[in-house]
Amino acid sequence: MTVMETTGTRTDSCAVAWHADRRPDGQDKYTISEVVGLTGLTAHTLRWYERIGLMPHIDRSHTGQRRYSNRDLDWLDLVGKLRLTGMPVADMVRYAELVREGDHTYGDRFDLLKATREDVLARIAELQDTLAVLDRKINFYANAGQALASERA
Numbered sequence: 001m002t003v004m005e006t007t008g009t010r011t012d013s014c015a016v017a018w019h020a021d022r023r024p025d026g027q028d029k030y031t032i033s034e035v036v037g038l039t040g041l042t043a044h045t046l047r048w049y050e051r052i053g054l055m056p057h058i059d060r061s062h063t064g065q066r067r068y069s070n071r072d073l074d075w076l077d078l079v080g081k082l083r084l085t086g087m088p089v090a091d092m093v094r095y096a097e098l099v100r101e102g103d104h105t106y107g108d109r110f111d112l113l114k115a116t117r118e119d120v121l122a123r124i125a126e127l128q129d130t131l132a133v134l135d136r137k138i139n140f141y142a143n144a145g146q147a148l149a150s151e152r153a
Contacts, residue, residue: 028070029059035068039076053093054079056100085120 021038022028032043049055059067082092095112098105
């Protein structure tokens with residue numbers, strides 16, 4: 001059972017990109033090593049995500065090996081995007097808990113994602129300011145280099 005199957009909640013289809021290397025639903029049983037290859041995450045990270053509640057329940061084969069589904073891969077895609085935002089792991093775990101609790105938590109999820117979005121926008125603005133400083137310095141040195149070359153000629 002996946003995080004989405006525990007509540008019957010579906011992922012937002014506009015948030016999930018289709019990946020050509022995935023198997024059709026119903027035939028989507030991936031081993032941990034296959035998920036490592038598809039996601040770039042380590043097996044240690046995948047097991048840690050499960051241990052902390054970020055990946056609450058992964059199906060197991062009759063021999064006890066983890067079997068991931070396309071929905072699990074979709075969830076890992078989302079987690080990867082949340083990591084890129086700088087969202088703290090505790091907030092990601094909280095988000096996963098809210099998803100498992102069901103539809104009545106939409107408001108809390110909205111608030112958490114909106115706050116994260118505001119943080120991302122602030123970081124983007126900070127990076128744009130930093131980029132402007134770098135561009136000014138690069139232009140200064142490019143012009144200074146040209147002036148020196150002209151003087152020597």
